Amino acid sequence: MAHRSVAQIWHTLGHADAVHGLYYLLMHGVFALWDGGETALRLPSVLAVATAAVGVALIGRMLAGPRAGVLAGLVFPLIPTVQRYAQEGRSYALVCALITWSTWLLLTAISRRGGLRWSAYTAVLLTACLLHELAVVTLLAHGATVFRSGLPRAVIRAWGVAAGCVAVGLLPLAAFSTTQAEQVHWIGFPDLWQTTRFVVAALLGLLCARVLGRTEPDAGRPVELRTLALSLLILPTVLLILLTPVRPLYVDRYVLSYTIGLALLIGAALDRIRREATRARARASALRGAVTVAAAGAALAALFPVGAYLRTPQSRQNDADAVARAVREVAHPGDGVLFMPARRRVWTLARPEAFRGLSDLALEHSPVTSNTLHGTEFTPGRIRARILTARRIVAVHDLAGQPLESDAQEVAKRETLRAHFEECESHTVTQAEITVHARPGSC
Structure with missing residues (x-):
């Protein structure tokens, strides 16, 4: 968002994230000064x-x-x-x-x-x-x-x-x-x-x-x-x-x-x-002082592992770098890629180079050209037709057990994969699931 022009940010805010508009404009200025x-x-x-x-x-x-x-x-x-x-x-x-x-x-x-x-x-x-x-x-x-x-x-x-x-x-x-x-x-x-x-x-x-x-x-x-x-x-x-x-x-x-x-x-x-x-008296003072210092030391010692953990990728719900690496490791040039639901496309925006050579089968207009956060997708029928042209697809989706989106595009993705492809391998990366699908017998 911060790397878009002011006009693009303004038009995007008309669709989404108006509450973050001032922050986006501020960061646009920061990147203009130093990228x-x-x-x-x-x-x-x-x-x-x-x-x-x-x-x-x-x-x-x-x-x-x-x-x-x-x-x-x-x-x-x-x-x-x-x-x-x-x-x-x-x-x-x-x-x-x-x-x-x-x-x-x-x-x-x-x-x-x-x-x-x-x-x-x-x-x-x-x-x-x-x-x-x-x-x-x-x-x-x-x-x-x-x-x-x-x-x-x-x-x-x-x-x-x-x-x-x-x-x-x-x-x-x-x-x-x-x-x-x-x-x-x-x-x-x-x-x-x-x-x-x-x-x-x-x-x-x-x-x-x-x-x-x-x-x-x-x-x-x-x-x-x-x-x-x-x-x-x-x-x-x-x-x-x-x-x-x-x-x-x-x-x-x-x-x-x-x-x-x-x-x-x-x-x-x-x-x-x-x-x-x-x-207090000198003896009591020394005792209380020692207790206070010990309590402060114990509190700092208890906070240290928390602070150390907060400085690791595992402390966050999603790790965009890890998602990009996982896709790069399993994908072949020319593979299709699907984001399920569409908003999971945001996981790729920080590392777009990891997805070069892959065909985003559902995407009609990119986030930037459509002035949206996640891009706009084709109609369900067009998505189904584009999926059927692929022999191998990498799906980036939520973990099993998460609520499934009910709109027609998401239903078309799930049903087409279920009917015409088989699952080859799957990898869990924080809250993302990276699954490779191929035509039957092609895994």
């Missing part, structure tokens, strides 16, 4: 997490002191979910960074007032929402913080105006994206793993909040840290989960900003434990 392949693709996410860590440290400093801020800033990039999206060429790390800095701007506007600071807060949060529209749930966390902190009526009014501007600015994109709602039909009820991760993070945050206790805001600390942090940690995720019976939308990366709240709470709690230890 560094996967490094250029991933570098904005790495820089975004680094920038977010600085923002978390400054928020922690403002609300709990310098050491708490530094600790929170160090904890943030160690959180496994943050590590994951720091590595990926997607918008979620950038959105998290913008939410971090919008939160810092909110606190600055509350403590120092001034229309320019409120304008900056509005602009940064609106940019986050335009990169991914579900970032708008951050308004719930910010609103809860503002209303629960006993702030002057003028501050509450200023935040209300800023929130209204964000909502109005996002409205055109939100309205248009509803025409592409079928793209999120794959989202179902939260699975056990996602739910467990959130529950563990929430319980850890609540435990840290209990360690902190309640503190009164002062002129230098406009809101209580645990009020802000718990709002960021819990409210956006709970809102998306509660919306599931109406429209399932909960995916943890959509609310990656919960990690900001978690890091703030852990950093402040560690600082509180350290301060309590220094106030």
